[in-house]
Amino acid sequence: MSIVLVGGHDRMHSEYLGICSKRGHNVKVFTQMPTRFDKVIGSPDGIVLFTSTVSHKMIHTAVKEAKKKKIPVFRSHSSSGASLDRLLNELEAKIVE
Secondary structure (H helix, E strand, O other): OEEEEEOOOHHHHHHHHHHHHHOOOEEEEEOOOOOOHHHHOOOOOEEEEEHHHOOHHHHHHHHHHHHHHOOOEEEEOOOOHHHHHHHHHHHHHHHHO
């Protein structure tokens, strides 16, 4: 399953990758807004937003692309590894349905 993770802390980047790869997911992590963010999102199975550590513009762009491509969005105010694990459980349950 492919996931785009938006937000979080730069220092947690490798931990986010590790959590997702242990569960067999491909993940792109964007802790900072890249150039042409709407184009680099692609077509993942789900988008995870860490709302406390991301700019409004980045959230707006990610949500707009998700609506356009009918991608489920999962939000958490906390950007911890445990929060990511919980959101992955929700995402996996939603995709299986």
